[in-house]
Amino acid sequence: MSLTRRQTATALLTLPLALTATPALAHGGGAGGPRPRTLHIAGDSTAAAKSADAAPETGWGTALPFFLASHLRVANHAVNGRSSKSFIDEGRLAALLDGVRPGDLLLVQFGHNDEKTEDPARGTDPSTTYREYLRQYVGGARARRARPVLLTSVERRRFGPDGTARPTHGEYPAAMRALAAEEGVPLLDIQALSLARWQQLGPDGTLPLFLWLKPGESPNHPDGAQDNTHFRPPGAVETARTTARALLDEGVLAARDLRRLDDRVPEEWITWDGPAGPAGPAGSAGPA
Template identity: 85%
Template sequence: MSLTRRQTAAALLALPLALSATPALAHGGGGGGRPRPRTLHIAGDSTAAQKYAGAAPETAWGMALPFFLGRALTVANHAVNGRSSKSFIDEGRLTALLDGVRPGDLVLIQFGHNDEKTEDPARGTDPYTTYQEYLRQYVKGARARRAEPVLITPVERRRFAEDGTAKPTHGEYPAAMRALAAEEGVTLIDMQALSLARWQELGPVGTEAYFNWLEPGESPNYPDGKQDNTHFRPDGAVDVARATARALLDERVLAPRDLRRLDDPVPAAWITWPQA
């Protein structure tokens, strides 16, 4: 692929987000003299990505995160279904994301689910070599733009042993990300550990309402029903988004004034799925 084509692809990838961000940016800088809102840029996979009408009620935590942020913060969700730390970069998506990053912004980086697919050369990575090497590119890119990178270990799937114990499913990838965060001095949100503890608390039955488990006929998008142990319904996405917001506060990445509703209900009805 030539450089010109790569640049063109990156520009096309960035266009929808740039257009959607324009009204928010208009409130900062310029004639009003007020500071530009800070943006939280999400790099990730289907557990974070925007879902559209054809996938409802499947929901991702990136869709629910804005409910917990104050007006001075906005979200640019670049996460895409099926991407790994490697394929996100190879497709030019990190370049597109970084083009919109400004000093003071945050870059939230959550990969792992698809890095584990080592049988796929386009996506698979090795935890302590290529996975860390790709993650470093996100960290360096954010820091080069005077933004703060935040590494987020992959949220856990719904897996239980016969005795009802929630089981980890991500192998060495969370540990590799923890090690990288320590080495590079990057803020880490250990969502793998947080979500595993949450699924244990809810148990095998309680977690069904959090994941995209549907009875036949319950949703027109899934007429035969669905038993998805990776992707969320609104309640699960809201729970993970709330935990993410709390962790950003606990790690002092965000201040109390930056957040809202951490202890208040966020109804599932607030989630919407736009047309693709």
């Protein structure tokens, strides 16, 4: 991609990319202070920051800073409805990479919308194009001396008649696992970890995590909601905690980089953006 094309693509992103940071990082390192190491998130609506008119829908990227030490920050570039392909085609990866510095991490979680193979703007094939697009994220991070990290897609809430949690992402998680092994990239198997967690909690125990609302419970969803893909604050916190633990378990971060892994995170800590919301549509009740 030429420099002119990158600049043009960046200019086309008229809506700001969502940036999430812990309160302690609002002041950064100060003039002359060390630059905080940044975890950049490229992903879809399961991770994305949400607008106030979508509340209580919450992406796990909003909750991730609660589990990171003060010398780390999160730049959440995830956008509703995007796939590994459309995120690149819209120039969003180019814009993200412009802010990546040596030592940063690029967390990549796509799959929900790659599965929409009937949509040529988003659909990818797990054995071919999905991997080809993911390689661009890996290569882009490495070219900037940052570390790419692949995350399989968090699971939806789906149970069989016998109460068994069922996988919903087809061959995409296996394709990402294979690519991570080929490229020597750390893999956070959030699909497997979340599926196991949903199994532990069961059909009833998972309801408070997802966007299930009774009519009148939320002014933004007057007719209620029965959404088994997107999270309420407890689900975003649960998934962010799982992600933070996986970063530690896979050796991507050290114990000194993390906090609160075993502590309760109050739901009141979750905040939403203004009415215009982050880049891309918000509040969808369909797939991510």
